[in-house]
Amino acid sequence: MNAKHIEADVLVVGSGAAGMMAAKAAADGGAKVVLVDKSLIGRGGATILAQMTVAVALGEAEADNPDIHFEDTMKGSRDMADPVIVRTIVDRGPEVIREVEGYGVKWARTPDGKHAQVVAPGHSRQRCVYVDILNTGGATSAGLRKAIWKHPRIERLKNVMITKLVVENGTVQGAVGFGIERYEPFTVAAGAVILATGGLTEVYARNSASANMTGDGFLLAAEAGAELRDMEMVQFFPIAHLHPPLVGIDPIMWDPFRYKLGGRLLNGNHEEFMDRYNKEQSGVYTAARDQTSYAIFQEVEAGRGTPHGGAYLDFRMVEEARLKEAFGPVIKILADQGVDLTRDLVEVAPMAHFTMGGIRVNSDMETRVPGLYACGELIYGMHGANRLSGNAITEALVTGRIAAETAVQANRGRGDAELVRSALAAEVTRLEAFWHPRSVEQDEASMLACKRELQQLMWEDAGPLRTEASLERALDRLTELGERVRGVALAPQRSFALSLAEKLELSGMIQLSESIVRGGLVRRETRGAHVRLDYADAYETAVTTVFALAESGEWSVREQPLAEAIEDSKGDEAAWQQ
Numbered sequence: 001m002n003a004k005h006i007e008a009d010v011l012v013v014g015s016g017a018a019g020m021m022a023a024k025a026a027a028d029g030g031a032k033v034v035l036v037d038k039s040l041i042g043r044g045g046a047t048i049l050a051q052m053t054v055a056v057a058l059g060e061a062e063a064d065n066p067d068i069h070f071e072d073t074m075k076g077s078r079d080m081a082d083p084v085i086v087r088t089i090v091d092r093g094p095e096v097i098r099e100v101e102g103y104g105v106k107w108a109r110t111p112d113g114k115h116a117q118v119v120a121p122g123h124s125r126q127r128c129v130y131v132d133i134l135n136t137g138g139a140t141s142a143g144l145r146k147a148i149w150k151h152p153r154i155e156r157l158k159n160v161m162i163t164k165l166v167v168e169n170g171t172v173q174g175a176v177g178f179g180i181e182r183y184e185p186f187t188v189a190a191g192a193v194i195l196a197t198g199g200l201t202e203v204y205a206r207n208s209a210s211a212n213m214t215g216d217g218f219l220l221a222a223e224a225g226a227e228l229r230d231m232e233m234v235q236f237f238p239i240a241h242l243h244p245p246l247v248g249i250d251p252i253m254w255d256p257f258r259y260k261l262g263g264r265l266l267n268g269n270h271e272e273f274m275d276r277y278n279k280e281q282s283g284v285y286t287a288a289r290d291q292t293s294y295a296i297f298q299e300v301e302a303g304r305g306t307p308h309g310g311a312y313l314d315f316r317m318v319e320e321a322r323l324k325e326a327f328g329p330v331i332k333i334l335a336d337q338g339v340d341l342t343r344d345l346v347e348v349a350p351m352a353h354f355t356m357g358g359i360r361v362n363s364d365m366e367t368r369v370p371g372l373y374a375c376g377e378l379i380y381g382m383h384g385a386n387r388l389s390g391n392a393i394t395e396a397l398v399t400g401r402i403a404a405e406t407a408v409q410a411n412r413g414r415g416d417a418e419l420v421r422s423a424l425a426a427e428v429t430r431l432e433a434f435w436h437p438r439s440v441e442q443d444e445a446s447m448l449a450c451k452r453e454l455q456q457l458m459w460e461d462a463g464p465l466r467t468e469a470s471l472e473r474a475l476d477r478l479t480e481l482g483e484r485v486r487g488v489a490l491a492p493q494r495s496f497a498l499s500l501a502e503k504l505e506l507s508g509m510i511q512l513s514e515s516i517v518r519g520g521l522v523r524r525e526t527r528g529a530h531v532r533l534d535y536a537d538a539y540e541t542a543v544t545t546v547f548a549l550a551e552s553g554e555w556s557v558r559e560q561p562l563a564e565a566i567e568d569s570k571g572d573e574a575a576w577q578q
């Protein structure tokens with residue numbers, strides 16, 4: 001079979017902040033690295049979309065240290081984060097923020113030369129650095145791209161989708177995938193594989209994701225034998241734009257302006273309501289994301305929503321000059337579309353924004369599968385039931401660096417090339433089974449309709465508000481949809497195999513959606529982002545949900561008391577390091 005074959009010490013899958021950081025650190029450590037992305041390198045996924053801030057206890061704006069950052073993150077997680085992971089990330093945050101500054105990420109400075117740091121809900125200190133309040137992620141991606149671009153030990157492969165990890169005797173040997181541009185099968189033999197493929201929010205109808213945030217890494221890891229945790233914990237960003245329709249505006253852009261200007265939330269009756277839920281004072285933005293999302297949904301449920309089903313955001317009390325200064329060029333984009341914030345209200349409502357559950361790793365970013373590491377939004381442990389603003393990019397940068405350091409230190413060699421090559425045939429057979437002997441274009445169209453159906457059903461039945469009945473209904477609908485998608489046959493593609501990639505993504509998303517639903521059914525409580533209308537209270541003792549994937553593709557899910565799971569992890573720390 002004609003296939004491209006590469007050998008490397010470290011294969012990094014995904015090139016957001018976590019993947020680029022991992023590639024750079026591994027290559028600096030002397031490893032030959034292959035960095036693969038199904039999109040363009042450093043331009044797919046969430047990192048480039050991130051607008052606002054990065055939380056790190058530099059202590060330059062006011063007294064702060066990693067211990068306080070740790071406390072805030074644990075509290076913000078609604079007591080669900082894994083303290084080992086949180087400690088690891090907050091402790092190394094300051095170091096990596098300074099490291100990427102060396103790659104050209106220009107964190108904003110105050111006139112006296114200190115890093116500018118702002119406070120964000122849930123952080124008790126002015127802790128969050130930024131580049132330009134709407135371009136922090138873009139600037140971080142650009143700095144990291146510069147750092148990896150000419151590195152002699154990094155080979156970059158864009159538009160290559162990894163579809164299977166090769167595991168022999170429980171140990172990772174490399175991976176198989178295909179080049180999307182020319183349907184070119186691909187094998188990479190590598191003794192260390194670092195997954196950095198980002199989140200899964202594309203499964204929801206209202207989401208802030210880019211289309212490639214389809215959660216592939218969760219499935220690759222679970223199929224290889226890794227454990228997932230808390231998959232039901234999806235963060236809903238509370239004040240995403242809802243109405244009027246606007247062009248050239250990112251739906252989550254209202255948040256930084258609320259940081260700067262306050263901005264009141266009003267229900268459909270034009271009354272403030274946040275004080276009733278979170279004791280938030282008028283015009284002061286202090287409630288965390290889970291609290292604000294919950295409050296908005298409760299108002300909507302009670303019949304006090306806005307005409308399009310959200311809340312109003314009101315900046316009318318802010319003087320025009322301050323509005324113009326804070327919004328900068330955005331004020332003109334709004335004005336061109338008839339929105340004058342001195343006079344008009346806009347409607348906002350929650351949207352799926354971040355995957356808080358994920359792959360269980362230890363503090364060295366090892367999964368329980370030897371040779372397999374994970375980092376970034378893919379991992380479980382940092383956020384529990386509610387992520388604090390700014391903690392995700394810190395997580396991506398720190399965990400990417402640690403995964404690489406561990407992989408280099410382990411020096412696992414280049415994997416068994418023969419074995420990886422021989423795994424290709426079975427994978428190509430699996431992929432090509434999606435093809436139809438004749439051209440069937442309408443089936444491709446029906447696949448897109450199936451994706452919309454998935455997003456709608458997840459939003460309606462397993463979204464921000466859940467009940468046993470809605471989750472059971474979601475399971476039935478997922479089973480039926482999965483069968484229909486399996487029956488969609490694609491025209492054979494020898495070039496630009498985008499619909500093959502899309503079908504793989506959709507099949508994977510359906511399987512992963514099932515993990516969200518099954519986790520949601522098992523967790524009979526309301527905690528943070530997981531709202532069960534039929535169980536209003538939180539458990540007295542925090543639990544984590546533990547997922548394993550059988551060869552048949554069936555998920556098994558069990559609850560484990562969190563304290564017990566943390567005790568167990570201590571054992572894993574020792575075992576995984578051998």
Ligand SMILES: Cc1cc2nc3c(=O)[nH]c(=O)nc-3n(C[C@H](O)[C@H](O)[C@H](O)COP(=O)(O)OP(=O)(O)OC[C@H]3O[C@@H](n4cnc5c(N)ncnc54)[C@H](O)[C@@H]3O)c2cc1C
Nearest residue numbers: 014016018038044045046047052053162198376377392393
């Ligand atoms: C709109 C938006 C705004 C945000 N703002 C902030 C913020 O202000 N502060 C903050 O801390 N966090 C923010 N976040 C969250 C944060 O940006 C992400 O959690 C973080 O960037 C994730 O980085 P990552 O490297 O793990 O994944 P990503 O940056 O998502 O990168 C994953 C990469 O993996 C690739 N990939 C996926 N599957 C495959 C496969 N099978 N084969 C090959 N490649 C694959 C994708 O193409 C993608 O390029 C925001 C998120 C969004 C969506």
